[in-house]
Amino acid sequence: MPQFNFANWLDLPYVEKNIGLESYDAIKLISFDGWAVNVTIFNSWIVMAIIVFVSWLATRHLSYGKQVSKLQTALEALVLWLQNEANETSGSRNNQYLGMALGLFSFILVANLLTFIPWFKPPTASLSTTMALALVVFLAIPYFSIQNAGVKGYLRKFVEPIPLMLPMNVFSECFSIFAMGLRLFGNMLSGVMFGAILSAFIPFVAPLTMQTLGLLTGTIQAYIFALLAVVYTSAVKEEIKPEI
Amino acid sequence: MDAYAIIGAASVIGACLCMGIGSIGSSLGEGQAAASALQAMAQQPDEASRIRSTMFVSLAMIETTALYSLLIAFLILYANPFWNYAVNQ
Numbered sequence: 042m043p044q045f046n047f048a049n050w051l052d053l054p055y056v057e058k059n060i061g062l063e064s065y066d067a068i069k070l071i072s073f074d075g076w077a078v079n080v081t082i083f084n085s086w087i088v089m090a091i092i093v094f095v096s097w098l099a100t101r102h103l104s105y106g107k108q109v110s111k112l113q114t115a116l117e118a119l120v121l122w123l124q125n126e127a128n129e130t131s132g133s134r135n136n137q138y139l140g141m142a143l144g145l146f147s148f149i150l151v152a153n154l155l156t157f158i159p160w161f162k163p164p165t166a167s168l169s170t171t172m173a174l175a176l177v178v179f180l181a182i183p184y185f186s187i188q189n190a191g192v193k194g195y196l197r198k199f200v201e202p203i204p205l206m207l208p209m210n211v212f213s214e215c216f217s218i219f220a221m222g223l224r225l226f227g228n229m230l231s232g233v234m235f236g237a238i239l240s241a242f243i244p245f246v247a248p249l250t251m252q253t254l255g256l257l258t259g260t261i262q263a264y265i266f267a268l269l270a271v272v273y274t275s276a277v278k279e280e281i282k283p284e285i
Numbered sequence: 286m287d288a289y290a291i292i293g294a295a296s297v298i299g300a301c302l303c304m305g306i307g308s309i310g311s312s313l314g315e316g317q318a319a320a321s322a323l324q325a326m327a328q329q330p331d332e333a334s335r336i337r338s339t340m341f342v343s344l345a346m347i348e349t350t351a352l353y354s355l356l357i358a359f360l361i362l363y364a365n366p367f368w369n370y371a372v373n374q
Contacts, residue, residue, distance in 0.1 A: 126338060220349050227352035230359065265345040268338065 131275035146267035153259025166229040175222030186277035307354025
């Protein structure tokens, strides 16, 4: 028999609760016998629903000419901007990285911008979400590399200067992805923590400044995450012929 | 002094030192990167958008070291394994 505790959703973040790094994951909303849905998962469902709804709303009556809706124009501008950025960064001509970059960008952007709702605990301020996003990039690296350069070209990257560097290359591959997840987590967590600590001292106006700054850093973090994903996945391109 | 006092005092001092010392290098590096990017933008205004995107990426990379010390400070302050060990004793 599932139990619903949706009153927990209204807990203000990190205030008067047991403060901790995993405290979002500890707030249970729906609990069954053996498992539970915590607030991180529930809030990422909200984010996904918003993205799907806005996309459906914008692509419902696709048109061209003078009857183009405002939402369609806005989303087209966003997609074209990110397509331009991804193609410029990766050097690809067939928009191959657009799907991954746009997916990561829109999820992180909506999750970070929803922090303007005081009760919303951004799912990106939980280590499990950011590490899952980083894992997506970790799996996308061999996919795009093998697509672009073949298995041989992908494996050659690991013995690139000399074969002695193999453990170093493997380590740096894993650690750069790990750092990507930690970066997003650290930025979002610090924003939420500063807001919570300030609101404990000066409850009314002062947290507003930090939260406004948090919107800016959240947008930049979404852009950086998407761009770094493109940079890492496009590191191996075509097979380089040895110069004689 | 019992174990709680020692662990608590060492944790607070350690977190402050970690954040303070850890952010020096990253802030200096970020300042240098931003200054160079501004100089490049002033010299070549046509390339400003590309320089700006590269600057953001490199700033994020540089910032990572400060974020590591921030995470370590949070870990020390809010999820201290030694404190939990002393409580469970």
